[in-house]
Amino acid sequence: IDSEDDLLQECISSAMPKKK
């Protein structure tokens, strides 16, 4: 099971702009 920090980091990363 993912830790709280991992979930938060995943959520942040999902919203970050990707390299064009």
Added chain:
Amino acid sequence: PDSPLARWAKSLHSLLGDKEGADLFRRFLERQRCVDTLDFWFACNGFRQMDPGDAKTLRVAKAIYKRYIESGGGGTVAKQLKPPTKSFLRDCVKGQRLDPSMFDQAQAEVQASMEDNAYRLFLSSDIYLEY
């Protein structure tokens, strides 16, 4: 005229929508010791895209609340939020009332503060001017 620097100077949104711009702004905020505000801003966007019916979504809402809002001592995000915004979010999380837009108001308050402070400082910082 359409250099990255010119685009980033247009608005905070155009800066944060660009990978290099967002990375540079992050480096600037790390120096200012307020990178939490940027992470929170992205976390709000990420949360909005999650499925409210997924059990993971509640865990993420709790994690965002705990990390950025509840933190008693010196949270840079918590300091920028109005008391009613914080109590609204506390009620949402404790009452497990999830909505994709629940962090919108908090995000808007943090964004306004970033635009007035960190973003303006960034546009005249060494890190930006030397890019």
